[in-house]
Amino acid sequence: MKFSDVILNIESREGKRKSYDFSRMRALLKVLNNPHDGLKYLHVAGTNGKGSTSNFLYNILISEGYIVGLYTSPHLERYNERIMINGNEISDEDFTRLGKIVIDAEKQILDEFEVMTYFEFITAMAFLYFREKNCDYCVLEVGMGGLSDSTNVVAPKDKLMSFITPISMDHMQYLGNTVEEIAEQKAGIIVKNVDVVSSNKNKSVVEILKNKAERENAQYYDLDDVKIENLIIDDRGSEYTIKFKDETISNLKINLSGYYQLENSALTVMGVMQLRNKGLLKISDESIRNGLKNTFWAGRMERVNDSPMIILDGAHNFDGIQRLTENFRLFNYNKLYIITSILNDKEHDKMLLEFSKYADEIVLVSLETKRKTELDILREEAQKYCENVKVIDNLKLAIKDVINVSKRNDLIVIAGSLYLVSDTRKIIKEILKIN
Template sequence: MNYDEALSYINDKSKFGSKLGLASIGKLLEKLGNPQDGLKIIHLAGTNGKGSTSAYLSNCIMEAGYSVGSFTSPFLERFNERISLNGRDIPDEDLAKFTVKIRTAANEMIEDGLEHPTTFEIVTALAFLYYNQEDPDYVVLEVGLGGRFDSTNIIRESLCSIITTIDYDHINELGDTLEKIAYQKAGIIKKDGLVISYPQKEEVVKVLKDVSKDMGAELIFSTEDIEVVEKTDYGSKFNYEFNGIQLNNIKTSMIGEYQIYNATLAVTALLVLKEKGLIQIKNEDIYNGIFNTKWKGRLEILKRDPIFLIDGAHNLQGIEKLSGVLKLFKYKKLILGLSILKDKDVDSMLDYLMPLADIVISTEVSIARKLSAEKLADKIKKYDKEIFVEKNIKEAVLKSIELADKDDMIVFGGSLYLIGEVRTIVNLL
C-alpha cells in the first residue's frame, strides 16, 4: 500500500459517520496491541480554542527540550498535518505502513462480526501507532468531537484534561443546552485525574465541578488576572499571574484578544504540571513557546497590501471573535469571502459579519453539508450588500483580489473546509 492508496482507504465514504461509545475503537486498538498505553498524554476538549491552545502547549514543551506529538483535527491543506511530531507531519511512508496494519485489524473485526471502524477511529489509531513507535516525551491529544464518546477518549489516563471554552456547536450530536454539551466535553475527565479549564459560564462550571467530584478529579481554573498591555494586528502583549507566579510582557504572534486567553490556559496547565513534578519547564521556555506559536488558518494573514486574512471561525462564538478582531485593522473596504455549512447557525453568524462587510463573495466547499453559494447569497440579500456568487473557491479568491485596492482588506471564513483550500490557492499566487 502506498501513500495515495492509504488515503483512499482512510477517506472511503463508507467509513464516514460515528458510533456511540468506545467499543469499536477499543477493539481496533486491542488488535493493534493497545499502542496508546504508556504515552504521557495532555488531553483537550472544548468548543473553541483547542487548536491554538494545543499549539501553545506543544511549542512551550518543545522549547523546554522535550519531544512532543500533536494530534489535531481537521487538517487544512494536507492530511498528514493531523499527526505531527515536534512540528513535523507524519511521513508518508509511516502513514502508509500503519494503515496496512489497521486494515488488517479492521478486516479481523469484520470477520468477528463487528462493524468496520470509522474514518476518525482509523485516524486515531494511526496517531497512536505512530507515537508508540516514536515514543515522544509528551502527546498533546485533541478531541475530534465532544469528548465522552470521542475515539481519543479510549485512553485510560492522562497527565491532565484541559477544557477550553464551551459554547453551542454540534447540537445534534452533543445536545441543545450548554449543560448537555459541557457534560459531553467533561467526559475526558479521568478518575483521580487533573482538570484545567478557563473560567466558563456558570452552567458549564457547575457541570465541570459535578463531573470532577464524581471522578475524584482535581479541578483548577486559570485566573482572570490578565492585564492586556497591547493589541495590534501583529499580535498582543499581556501580563499574567497564577498562584503567585507573575509573568510580565508575554508576547503572542497570533492575533486577537481571545488568543491571550488561550495562551493563559496553556500557561496555567504548564505551571500546574510543573508544580506537580510532571514536567520541568522554565519561564523562558514559556515566553519563547508562546511567541513562536503559529496556527495555520486561525486569524492568519497571508498577504498585506491588500491585507488577506483567513480564519477558521465556523460557529457563532468564533464569528463573534472574528468580528472583534477586525476592529484592530485599518482598511477602506472589507471584501468578505464566505462559505458556511448548512447545519450551522447561519443567520446569527451573518448578523455579526454583514454590518462589517462592504462586498460579499458567496462560495461553497465540496462536502455534503455545504450550504450552496446561491442559498447563502439569498440569505445575504436582506443586508443590502454588493454580492458576487462564485461557486468555485479559486474563482472566489481571484474575484476578491480583482475587487481589492491595496488599502482594502480581504477576509475569507465561515468554515475550516474553506480556508484550507483558500490558503493553498493564495500561497501559490
C-alpha cells in the same frame, strides 16, 4: 499498498459515524498491543480554540527539549498534518505503513464489530506512531465532543491534565441541542484525580464542568484564577505578564492575532504552571516564553497579504464568527470585504447576520463538499442583512475579483468554513503572484 490507497480507505469511512461505547476502539487497540498505554497525555476539548491551545502546549514542551507528539483535526491541506512529532508531519511512508497495519488489525475484529470510523482509524495510527517514536508527551485534541471521542480511550493514569476551551453550539446533531448538553459531552474528558483547566465563562457550562470535576476529585481552574497584567495587543499578536497562585511569568509574547488567542495562550500557560507546581512536568519559564512565541497555527487569523490585507480564519460556527469579528477592531482598514461559504449543518443565517454587521461587501462562493449550503440559500439569507452581496461560484475568481476592486488600505477576510480556508491556502500564492 500505496499512500493514495490508504487515503482512499480512510475517506471511504467518512460520514459513517456510529453509536460509540469504546468497545470497537479498544478491541482494535488490543490487536495492536495497546500502543496508547503508558504514554503521557495532555487532553484538549472544546468547541473553539482547542487546536490553537494544543499547538501552544506542543511548542512549549518542544522548547524544553522533550519528544512531543501532536494529534489534531481536521487537516487543511494534507492528512499528514494531523500527526506530528517535534515540528515534523508523519511522512507518507510512515503514514502508509501504519495505515496498512491498522487495516490488517481491523480485519481481526470485523466478525464482532463494524468497520472503524474515519476518526478512529487515524487515532489508532497516531497512537502507533507516538509509541514507535517513544514520545515523552502526547497532546491529543478531541475530534468531537469528548465523552465518546476515540481519544478518550486513554486511561486516567496516563492523563496529566484536561484542557477545555470555550464551549458553544456546534455539531448539535451529535452532541445535543443545548449548550448544556454539549457541555456534558465535553466534560467527558474530565477523569478521576486529574486536574482540569478551562477558559469557559458561560455560567451553566462552568457549573457542569465544576460539578464533573468535583465528582471525579479533580481540581478545577479557570481564567478567573489568573491575572493578566502589562497587556499589549495589536493586529500582530499579544504581550503580557501572567500571575497564577504565587508565581509570575513576565514577557510572554504570542504571534497569533486576536483576543481569543490571548485567552488560549493564557489557558495553556495556567495549565503548564499547575503541572509544574504539582511536580508532573519539568519546564522553565524560558521554555514557556519560547513555546508561545514559536507557535504558528495555519488558517487562524492567518495574514497572507499586507496590501490589501488578506486574513484567513477557520471560524466555522456562530461562536467562532463572533470571536473573529470582535478582532476586526484590531485592524486599521477602510472597507471590509468578506468572502465566505458555510456548511449546511451550521447556523448559517446567524453567521451571515454577524458578518453583515461589519462587512461592506459579502461575497459568497461554493464549496467542494456534499456538506455545503447551496448558494441560493446563502444569497437569500445574506441579502436580508447586507446591501452588497455578490455570488461568484468559483473561489479563485471570487478572490481575484475582490483583490481587483479593493484598495491598498482595505481588509479582505476569508472565513466561514475550514474547507474554504483549506481551498484558499492551496491557491492564494498563485493568485497573489499573478496580481
